[in-house]
Every structure is written in structure tokens, then in C-alpha cells.
Amino acid sequence: MPLAYKIAPSILSADFARLGEEVRNVENAGADLIHFDVMDGHFVPNLSFGIPVLEAVRKITALPLDVHLMIDDPQRYLEQFVKAGANSISVHAEVCQDIPLIAHHMHELGIRACVAINPETEPSRVLDAAHHLDMILVMSVHPGFGGQGFIPESIGKLEAIRRELKGKGLELDLEIDGGIKVDNIRQVAQGGANVFVSGSGIFGHNDYAEIIRRMRGQLKALEQEDKP
Ligand code: DX5
Numbered sequence: 736m737p738l739a740y741k742i743a744p745s746i747l748s749a750d751f752a753r754l755g756e757e758v759r760n761v762e763n764a765g766a767d768l769i770h771f772d773v774m775d776g777h778f779v780p781n782l783s784f785g786i787p788v789l790e791a792v793r794k795i796t797a798l799p800l801d802v803h804l805m806i807d808d809p810q811r812y813l814e815q816f817v818k819a820g821a822n823s824i825s826v827h828a829e830v831c832q833d834i835p836l837i838a839h840h841m842h843e844l845g846i847r848a849c850v851a852i853n854p855e856t857e858p859s860r861v862l863d864a865a866h867h868l869d870m871i872l873v874m875s876v877h878p879g880f881g882g883q884g885f886i887p888e889s890i891g892k893l894e895a896i897r898r899e900l901k902g903k904g905l906e907l908d909l910e911i912d913g914g915i916k917v918d919n920i921r922q923v924a925q926g927g928a929n930v931f932v933s934g935s936g937i938f939g940h941n942d943y944a945e946i947i948r949r950m951r952g953q954l955k956a957l958e959q960e961d962k963p
């Protein structure tokens with residue numbers, strides 16, 4: 736069974752004054768996950784939102800909440816994010832001493848375990864621990880801000896990771912985050928990504944359903960092309 740394609744709007748680009756409505760709108764528009772970016776002003780040079788906001792979002796959507804922790808010492812907060820409603824959590828490899836240990840902790844808490852890597856981080860650290868994980872997140876921008884341009888080298892990185900995973904007989908979700916739009920989603924899917932985070936690429940438009948439909952259209956076209 737091929738891995739399912741999943742579209743994950745990042746609410747970092749939503750209108751925070753109308754956050755509930757924005758989440759419902761992307762849910763109705765066909766989103767598969769809600770991507771929730773947490774920033775601490777240390778690991779990344781920006782602050783966003785945290786546990787109380789996640790709790791509020793949990794109450795108004797049935798979609799899985801995909802929490803991306805761009806914070807130092809993520810292990811310290813795992814339990815609180817799970818209690819607040821996270822279904823999967825990504826911690827950054829750059830701030831994790833022991834990836835198998837933190838993945839084990841996430842599984843004990845009943846969520847999917849994911850590790851993220853920055854554009855300058857070599858995939859080897861996360862690949863060595865891949866059999867402990869449910870998903871690997873590849874950053875295709877420098878984390879901290881929405882609306883940045885996609886780093887083209889990310890495609891080669893995705894290809895290398897997908898190849899290594901295949902070599903290990905592992906079929907993990909591979910999530911790509913940063914600068915994903917209708918016009919590059921097909922290329923990143925071809926590179927091996929199957930979970931697509933998009934902030935400004937979705938919330939920057941008026942008609943979310945139309946954008947998500949167009950993204951799925953691109954993925955469908957790739958599937959057709961790949962059929963023998
Ligand atoms: C960046 C965040 C991303 C961000 C993506 O640090 O991790 O999830 O919201 O936004 P776009 O899609 O606008 O690059």
C-alpha cells in the first residue's frame with residue numbers, strides 16, 4: 736500500500752483574530768491534518784503560540800493535530816502538549832540528545848513520534864533512529880517564519896532520505912515544511928514527501944477549498960504518471 740498523501744495547513748499563517756473559523760474553514764476545505772507551529776524565541780528567533788491555544792483548537796476540530804515544536808528542551812513539554820490534544824509531535828533533531836528515548840516517550844504518551852531536521856542538518860542522525868519513528872519532517876525553509884521561499888536543495892534531501900528508508904525496509908511518513916505551494920507540491924511528492932505542510936500557500940488565498948483541490952490535482956497527476 737503506498738503511503739497516503741496528506742495536506743496539512745499551517746495555522747501560523749491563519750488570521751489569529753478568527754482562528755476557530757479559519758480552522759473550520761480548512762477542515763471543510765479538505766485538509767487532512769492541522770499543522771501547529773510552536774516557537775520559543777530561543778531555538779528559532781520568533782515566538783508563536785503554545786498549549787492554551789492548542790487546547791482551544793482541539794475543541795473545535797476533529798482533524799489530527801500535528802504539533803511542530805521549534806523549541807529547546809522539547810521533552811520537558813511533551814506531556815502537556817499531549818494533554819492539550821496533540822496527535823503527533825515533531826521535535827527537532829538539533830536539540831535531541833537521544834532520539835530513540837524521546838520517541839519511546841512519545842509512544843508511551845500515545846502519539847505518533849516524529850523528528851524534524853533543519854535545512855543544514857544532515858539526515859544521518861534521524862535516519863539512524865528511523866525505526867523508532869512514525870514520521871520524519873524535512874524543513875525546506877529555515878524555521879521561524881511563514882511565507883519564506885522554498886529551498887530547492889530540499890528535493891535532493893527528500894530523495895536521499897526516501898532511498899535510505901527503502902534500503903532499511905521502512906515506510907515512514909515524510910513531511911515537508913516550508914514554501915509549499917500548488918506549483919511545487921508535485922515536485923516534492925516526486926522527491927518522496929507524502930505529508931505537505933502549507934501555510935501561506937493556503938491561507939494566502941481566499942478560496943481554501945480551491946487551493947487544496949488544486950494541490951490534490953497535482954498529486955493525482957503524479958500518480959497517473961507513475962502508473963505503468
Ligand atoms: C516555519 C514553520 C512552517 C510555516 C510554513 O518555521 O515550521 O510550518 O508555517 O509556512 P509557509 O508554508 O508559508 O512556508
Ligand code: ZN
Nearest residue numbers: 772803912932
Ligand atoms: Zn512547521
